[in-house]
Amino acid sequence: MTKSFYPPLRTLMGPGPSDVSPRVLAAMARPTIGHLDPEFIRMMDEVKQMLQYAFKTDSPLTMPISAPGSAGMEACFVNLVEPGDKVIVCQNGVFGGRMKENVERFGGIAIMVEDEWGKPVDPAKVESAFAANSDVKILAFVHAETSTGVLSDAKRLCQIARDNDALSIVDAVTSLGGSELDVAGWGIDAVYSGTQKCLSCPPGISPISFSERAVEAIEKRQSKTPSWFLDQKLVMGYWGGGAKRAYHHTAPVNSLYAFHESLVMLEEEGLENAWARHRHHHDALRVGLEAMGIGFLVDEPYRLPQLNSVFVPEGIDEAKVRSQLLANYNLEIGAGLGALAGKVWRIGLMGSACNKQNVLLCLSALENTLSGMGADIAKGQALPAAEAFYAE
Numbered sequence: 001m002t003k004s005f006y007p008p009l010r011t012l013m014g015p016g017p018s019d020v021s022p023r024v025l026a027a028m029a030r031p032t033i034g035h036l037d038p039e040f041i042r043m044m045d046e047v048k049q050m051l052q053y054a055f056k057t058d059s060p061l062t063m064p065i066s067a068p069g070s071a072g073m074e075a076c077f078v079n080l081v082e083p084g085d086k087v088i089v090c091q092n093g094v095f096g097g098r099m100k101e102n103v104e105r106f107g108g109i110a111i112m113v114e115d116e117w118g119k120p121v122d123p124a125k126v127e128s129a130f131a132a133n134s135d136v137k138i139l140a141f142v143h144a145e146t147s148t149g150v151l152s153d154a155k156r157l158c159q160i161a162r163d164n165d166a167l168s169i170v171d172a173v174t175s176l177g178g179s180e181l182d183v184a185g186w187g188i189d190a191v192y193s194g195t196q197k198c199l200s201c202p203p204g205i206s207p208i209s210f211s212e213r214a215v216e217a218i219e220k221r222q223s224k225t226p227s228w229f230l231d232q233k234l235v236m237g238y239w240g241g242g243a244k245r246a247y248h249h250t251a252p253v254n255s256l257y258a259f260h261e262s263l264v265m266l267e268e269e270g271l272e273n274a275w276a277r278h279r280h281h282h283d284a285l286r287v288g289l290e291a292m293g294i295g296f297l298v299d300e301p302y303r304l305p306q307l308n309s310v311f312v313p314e315g316i317d318e319a320k321v322r323s324q325l326l327a328n329y330n331l332e333i334g335a336g337l338g339a340l341a342g343k344v345w346r347i348g349l350m351g352s353a354c355n356k357q358n359v360l361l362c363l364s365a366l367e368n369t370l371s372g373m374g375a376d377i378a379k380g381q382a383l384p385a386a387e388a389f390y391a392e
């Protein structure tokens, strides 16, 4: 007979999922009720309000999609891109490549603006792309590139889109709750995120928001949105102000309890405080790693606090280090992707995982493991350096 599954207790310091708060797990285990139950609808109204707070927008078309971040990405592109539309897509890592795929699958023309992996999107290149192409409908870019640990200047890029009468689609999967994000203030037209990065929640839900300009563009579509499930016109009836809630699909009730709880926690902490916490523990981790002699891939001003890409010491088998961290410390960190595979690790400090205990665990586990393999690192320096930082 097959037995019940009990996962091991891990500390998740990779690119996501990150540690889930026990409060969120407890919320998820509460009794399932009907998705049209008045109490459930009341809870969903609170989810919408708290999500507007998290995104910093008052747009009524702000809601969770019942699927992971990739579905939020698809929801933005499938609703806004029509056959023949020109979309400037910025690529400086894995996720920009997926945006290109989305544009092309929905019949759009992707105009690529490429930057090296580990560098932010260059606004000057985006301006040149607008100058070289007329009638660009959309600018799409990743705010926080989880594949490299780079933060791009979303405010500036959205301003360039506005100056050129284009809409913006922004991937905020890893930035929401971890780095400053101001959807209305920066004039973002379509934004999507995920629950498993900086929101201390399990994967499976994708919060999205559309501006008034985006809603107008959706309403003016010439062709029918090619996805039924993600067609926002059908969902607007459910989510629009005062609309009667009718059956669209069965909402993942318990996952939404979890999401509600994670948003309650974010409100309690305060958005700005959550951003500051990510920066604070990133600084402690950085001080410790640098004391050990481990350097960062990304230049200081563009580093994401919640995703640290750091160089693997010379001659070290990075995969062996990760499997030892998992086996001996129940600690998960991420591998490098693409051209960075084998060269960097990606250490996440996201949501609930972003705390002092995890920073110290990671530094000591990494130092022990690396010195056991004979790596050329400074020993006995990392923990005191991080402790001194925390004591300041």
Ligand SMILES: *Cc1c(COP(=O)(O)O)cnc(C)c1O
Pocket (backbone or CB within 6 Å): 016, 068, 069, 070, 071, 073, 095, 142, 144, 145, 146, 147, 171, 173, 174, 194, 203, 204
């Ligand atoms: C994780 C991630 C996604 C995809 O989210 P899923 O929930 O895995 O579908 C998209 N963009 C970025 C920047 C991410 O980090």
